Amino acid sequence: MEGNMPRGLENIIALESEITFIDGEQGILKYRGHDVQSLSSHSYDEVSYLLINGRLPDKFELDSYSKKLKQERVIGDDAIAILKFCNFNIEAMDALRTAVSYMSHCDPELNDNSAEANVNKGIRMIAKFPTMVAVFSRQRRGLDVIQPDLSLSHGANFLYMLKGSKPTDLESRVLESDFILSADHELNPSAFTARTIASTLSDIYSSVIGGLCALKGPLHGGARMAVMEMIDEIGSPENAERYVMDKVSNKQKLMGFGHRVYKTYDPRARVYKQLAREIAIESGNMLWFDIAEKIEEIAYREFVENKGKPIYPNVDFYSAVVYKYLDIPPKLATAVFAIGRSSGWIAHCLEQYSDNRLIRPRAKYVGPDLD
Ligand SMILES: CC(C)(COP(=O)(O)OP(=O)(O)OC[C@H]1O[C@@H](n2cnc3c(N)ncnc32)[C@H](O)[C@@H]1OP(=O)(O)O)[C@@H](O)C(=O)NCCC(=O)NCCS
Known part of the structure; x- marks a missing residue:
């Protein structure tokens, strides 16, 4: 503590949220009221829908949401070229950040901050993150890019695009669970960063890119x-x-x-x-x-x-x-975490936009008094 100010905003309640509940003493984590342990055996698409829409989908809603996600998996030749242009020694996270930024340039809805446009952009990001990471990783290894397989789940398709062979059922299930367990965690540093950017009414791509930047740090997702x-x-x-x-x-x-x-x-x-x-x-x-x-x-x-x-x-x-x-190299790890976390960031941005007030705390001045 510095005076009565908790360092690192420890235990400060900064806002109200309906997304995620944590009890840090009992070790309880719930997304939208559902215990994370029970959710980990669902599909990532279901949990992503839950975070973004506030409730689990029925079969029709899930089919339609999964279809939209699958249709958005492909990235263009221009994005593939951008990812080939990246320095291959960097972490995949840095390449992902660049690719998402480029993706935003091509989106006609970039500066449309309506709820509908923001959901559309969110779905595009959730769908394309795995493709971007796999494309970067394959090009870095001098391998051909593999197009998404629309018959596979979010997790299985990522492993397929990364390795070029279909994963086992267990590998697919484990990665789906990984994406779910990583999907949100209340007001963690990257969600808080994303919400702070959204609170300026900047666009959702910029907000999520801020989340990516915060997740990279070794005290967080790194x-x-x-x-x-x-x-x-x-x-x-x-x-x-x-x-x-x-x-x-x-x-x-x-x-x-x-x-x-x-x-x-x-x-x-x-x-x-x-x-x-x-x-x-x-x-x-x-x-x-x-x-x-x-x-x-x-x-x-x-x-x-x-x-x-x-x-x-x-x-x-x-x-x-x-x-x-799963044979995921260390330099890919934070980017794979980000694939799962994308749904959480988008849910936080949507919640922020829906009832916005600029996030702007104060600092206690302790510098020199020169006058
Ligand atoms: C996550 C983390 C940043 C939270 O830290 P925090 O709430 O700011 O807590 P502090 O760093 O002030 O740590 C409190 C005390 O526990 C100790 N501590 C916390 N995490 C520790 C760790 N991973 N290894 C050794 N000691 C640790 C600190 O040294 C400190 O001890 P002190 O009171 O004797 O000085 C911290 O636990 C950490 O750095 N962990 C390693 C990185 C990591 O795994 N990050 C992913 C988080 S999901």
């Missing part, structure tokens, strides 16, 4: 990539003890642990851990899961038992393990 790199660096469960103890003794953060809101186990991490276990078993290689479980065991001993601090695995810990089993 932690997923850092966890993947940590697992590679550790290499075997036997090395986990030394790695974690080095972090603890050097007072460095252990990536994928701790949360501003959860003071107990992150409910998403629980589901991710189960998904990681299932996909590890299917792959016949338990190594990465075993390393992660060992890190968790040592971190629990050090943080919770020895220091009495509520520092548990967060959403980025076991999701990183899942990505390793």
Whole structure:
């Protein structure tokens, strides 16, 4: 605390929202009143519809929404060329940000801020994010671009466009669940950024691009990539003890642990851990899961038992393990997170536009008094 001002706006209620409920003490997360654990076995299209429209769709509504999303999956040759022009050493997240910005130039509804136009633009972004990430990744590897397969789900189609072969049923289900678990999280930094931009009545592309920029940071969605790199660096469960103890003794953060809101186990991490276990078993290689479980065991001993601090695995810990089993490279991780999170950002922007007041807090001046 600085005076009576909480640093980092901790625990400040900045606005009212009907989208997501979190109880950080009990470890409860609900989208529009539905528990996230139960939603994780739905399709991403259903949950995306839920976030944007406020309720789960009936069969007719879902068919029509899925059809619209599928029709919007393709990106033009000009966008493919832009993605080829990107520096191939960057994170996919940086390429995605560029591609979304370019996409906005081509959208005739760019500056139409009506609710209808904003939903249309939102659907286009949700549909095209996976294609953009897959196109960037394939071109970077010198491979041909694969066109979307409209018969596949959102998750299965992304894996198909990325790898060029159809994923297993389990891989498809796991990625759908990943997109759902990553889809929203109340007033997290990227949603708050997106809403702040929307509150100026700037367009929804600019707002979502702001969300992308905030998600990239290692204290937010960028932690997923850092966890993947940590697992590679550790290499075997036997090395986990030394790695974690080095972090603890050097007072460095252990990536994928701790949360501003959860003071107990992150409910998403629980589901991710189960998904990681299932996909590890299917792959016949338990190594990465075993390393992660060992890190968790040592971190629990050090943080919770020895220091009495509520520092548990967060959403980025076991999701990183899942990505390793899905053969998603670390430099793609934050962009894959963004694919899921796109629905949440759009829901937040729509809510902001629907009852807008400019978001403009104050700062307490502590600089020099020169006069
Ligand atoms: C997410 C995060 C930024 C939330 O942080 P915050 O609410 O600002 O909390 P603080 O960073 O002030 O941490 C509070 C205390 O817990 C400790 N702590 C928090 N997360 C920690 C971690 N991952 N590893 C080690 N210690 C941690 C801090 O060192 C601090 O200890 P202190 O009170 O003795 O100084 C923080 O937990 C973090 O940096 N985690 C790692 C990055 C990550 O996984 N991000 C994804 C979040 S979903």
